[in-house]
Amino acid sequence: MAGKIVRIAGPVVVGENLKVFVNEVVRVGELVGEVIGIEGEKVVIQVYEETSGMKVGDKIEPLGYPLSVELAPGMIGAIYDGIQRPLDVIRAKTGDFIPLGIDVPSIDRKKKWDFEPAAKKGDKVSPGSIIGAVKETPIVEHRIMIPYGVEGEIKEIYDGKFAVEDTVAVVGDREIKMLQRWPVRRQRPYIEKLPPDEPLITGQRVLDTFFPVAKGGTACVPGPFGSGKTVIQHQLSKWADADIVIFVGCGERGNEMAEVLLEFPELLDPRSNRPLMERTILVANTSNMPFAAREASIYTGITMGEYFRDMGYTVALQADSTSRWAEALREISGRLEEMPGEEGYPAYLASRLAEFYERSGKVKNLNNTIGNLTVIGSVSPPGGDFSEPVTQSTLRVTKVFWALDAQLAYARHFPAVNWLNSYSLYVDQLKDYYSQIDEHFVDNRNRAMAIMQQESELREIVRLVGIEGLSERDRLLLDVAGMIRNDFLYQSAFHEIDTYTPLEKQARMLNVILLFYDKALEALSGGKLLSELESSKLVSKISEMKFKEINEIEQLEKEIKEMS
Numbered sequence: 304m305a306g307k308i309v310r311i312a313g314p315v316v317v318g319e320n321l322k323v324f325v326n327e328v329v330r331v332g333e334l335v336g337e338v339i340g341i342e343g344e345k346v347v348i349q350v351y352e353e354t355s356g357m358k359v360g361d362k363i364e365p366l367g368y369p370l371s372v373e374l375a376p377g378m379i380g381a382i383y384d385g386i387q388r389p390l391d392v393i394r395a396k397t398g399d400f401i402p403l404g405i406d407v408p409s410i411d412r413k414k415k416w417d418f419e420p421a422a423k424k425g426d427k428v429s430p431g432s433i434i435g436a437v438k439e440t441p442i443v444e445h446r447i448m449i450p451y452g453v454e455g456e457i458k459e460i461y462d463g464k465f466a467v468e469d470t471v472a473v474v475g476d477r478e479i480k481m482l483q484r485w486p487v488r489r490q491r492p493y494i495e496k497l498p499p500d501e502p503l504i505t506g507q508r509v510l511d512t513f514f515p516v517a518k519g520g521t522a523c524v525p526g527p528f529g530s531g532k533t534v535i536q537h538q539l540s541k542w543a544d545a546d547i548v549i550f551v552g553c554g555e556r557g558n559e560m561a562e563v564l565l566e567f568p569e570l571l572d573p574r575s576n577r578p579l580m581e582r583t584i585l586v587a588n589t590s591n592m593p594f595a596a597r598e599a600s601i602y603t604g605i606t607m608g609e610y611f612r613d614m615g616y617t618v619a620l621q622a623d624s625t626s627r628w629a630e631a632l633r634e635i636s637g638r639l640e641e642m643p644g645e646e647g648y649p650a651y652l653a654s655r656l657a658e659f660y661e662r663s664g665k666v667k668n669l670n671n672t673i674g675n676l677t678v679i680g681s682v683s684p685p686g687g688d689f690s691e692p693v694t695q696s697t698l699r700v701t702k703v704f705w706a707l708d709a710q711l712a713y714a715r716h717f718p719a720v721n722w723l724n725s726y727s728l729y730v731d732q733l734k735d736y737y738s739q740i741d742e743h744f745v746d747n748r749n750r751a752m753a754i755m756q757q758e759s760e761l762r763e764i765v766r767l768v769g770i771e772g773l774s775e776r777d778r779l780l781l782d783v784a785g786m787i788r789n790d791f792l793y794q795s796a797f798h799e800i801d802t803y804t805p806l807e808k809q810a811r812m813l814n815v816i817l818l819f820y821d822k823a824l825e826a827l828s829g830g831k832l833l834s835e836l837e838s839s840k841l842v843s844k845i846s847e848m849k850f851k852e853i854n855e856i857e858q859l860e861k862e863i864k865e866m867s
């Protein structure tokens with residue numbers, strides 16, 4: 304039953320004479336909207352496009368399904384907006400300007416894929432069962448799963464080239480197509496959550512060694528303006544050892560997103576040497592696009608992530624920035640004239656954030672495969688003040704906290720992750736994994752962190768009494784802390800080699816620094832002067848380690864062992 308608009312408040316419109324349900328998609332005039340509230344006769348709708356041309360009295364038409372994403376081969380490499388409209392396809396059709404109300408399917412209906420069955424007639428299947436696969440890109444095999452609600456015996460299954468709406472199998476009396484839909488605000492089901500016990504290797508030393516995130520875990524990257532949130536998330540999208548990467552650019556400046564769009568297609572995956580876009584999906588809702596679609600964008604992204612996790616994959620999702628998402632939520636809540644909570648955010652901010660991060664996890668899927676979805680969100684607290692509501696609500700649910708620091712960024716120490724107040728709650732769970740890389744890994748990490756802690760205390764003393772007040776051993780500690788800072792933690796995202804450090808190399812590098820420390824302590828006890836140690840050529844070799852191959856670092860290790 305069609306209704307009509309009785310009120311317009313920016314992207315929020317109120318309609319009457321409508322039979323709808325919450326989260327149902329509606330056409331408001333020509334535009335797409337979603338029902339977000341029903342109060343008696345009145346239906347509140349958020350509209351995902353610019354509403355300035357809209358008038359009271361315009362028609363509203365319910366479409367009968369909740370806000371959903373389409374799931375099928377053809378998603379990888381796509382660039383979507385917050386409600387999964389394919390920006391790349393639209394652009395090819397209409398140029399840079401996106402016309403209102405454009406109706407382009409999220410997934411190409413015509414393209415044919417080579418479907419290879421993995422099940423046969425007579426097999427019993429249920430939701431999630433993998434019945435075949437399509438080589439979506441040279442590095443991603445898209446597994447075709449039985450959709451939710453379908454169960455029974457395979458009557459027919461075909462082999463050949465199919466478009467996403469063609470029938471590839473028949474189960475009971477249901478025709479199975481590759482295309483599925485899933486409501487974005489509902490978590491996809493799985494059997495159980497499992498404890499995350501493997502790190503998501505990022506090649507970023509301060510993250511992997513000091514503050515690791517587990518596959519299937521959650522992390523947040525809060526940081527003031529210009530502290531490197533976006534660069535870190537780009538680095539993770541490029542280098543994290545995930546099968547599928549989803550990057551949700553949420554309310555960031557258009558030019559940042561443009562950088563991603565220009566840069567990503569050029570990048571190669573270090574594992575497969577194939578273009579990174581062959582395992583990446585981008586969701587872009589920049590600051591100049593309607594903010595209701597921004598609110599939806601993180602759900603669009605995470606639903607796609609869950610779908611690939613269902614296939615048994617390792618998926619990493621980045622959301623940059625969740626503050627911009629929260630602002631969209633606040634804006635909509637304001638238009639609804641809801642009672643504002645802290646700093647104008649709605650009272651449900653914290654629960655919405657928690658629900659979002661809860662969808663991460665390492666899980667046993669319905670089809671018994673194990674998959675994981677890691678969620679990493681950046682937070683941009685105004686003025687860098689971490690006590691504000693979005694940072695605080697995020698902190699309560701994420702298990703890793705990479706605190707970016709204005710002072711470090713100002714001193715151009717990147718990644719500007721503050722080693723004193725960042726943390727990872729996964730270190731214990733990941734111990735076994737790290738011990739396999741290097742039996743001393745975890746001890747070395749803990750020791751290096753303790754050195755950084757001691758350094759900060761010693762600096763306080765130096766500030767009061769001057770460097771002369773310190774013993775040679777304390778001054779050596781400052782030197783070693785400097786090595787950890789400059790030769791290990793500092794890492795340029797823009798240097799060809801330094802941009803990515805394999806975990807084995809990280810372990811060796813840290814080991815070299817700590818070995819040097821032990822040897823230098825011995826030498827001091829033996830009567831050597833600190834100045835002699837400081838001018839050793841080993842020190843400059845240590846500073847070159849990050850650019851060297853692992854065997855050269857092992858060579859350096861030998862030299863240090865022989866040092867006297």
Ligand SMILES: Nc1ncnc2c1ncn2[C@@H]1O[C@H](COP(=O)(O)OP(=O)(O)OP(=O)(O)O)[C@@H](O)[C@H]1O
Binds near residue numbers: 532534535683
């Ligand atoms: N790992 C890094 N290596 C080298 N330079 C870096 C690194 N991280 C950040 N930078 C420098 O800092 C600048 C700002 O980083 P970035 O754009 O990621 O900050 P941001 O926190 O996302 O800022 P905003 O709050 O504006 O979104 C970059 O353009 C780059 O010059």
Ligand SMILES: [Mg+2]
Binds near residue numbers: 532533534559
């Ligand atoms: Mg940014």
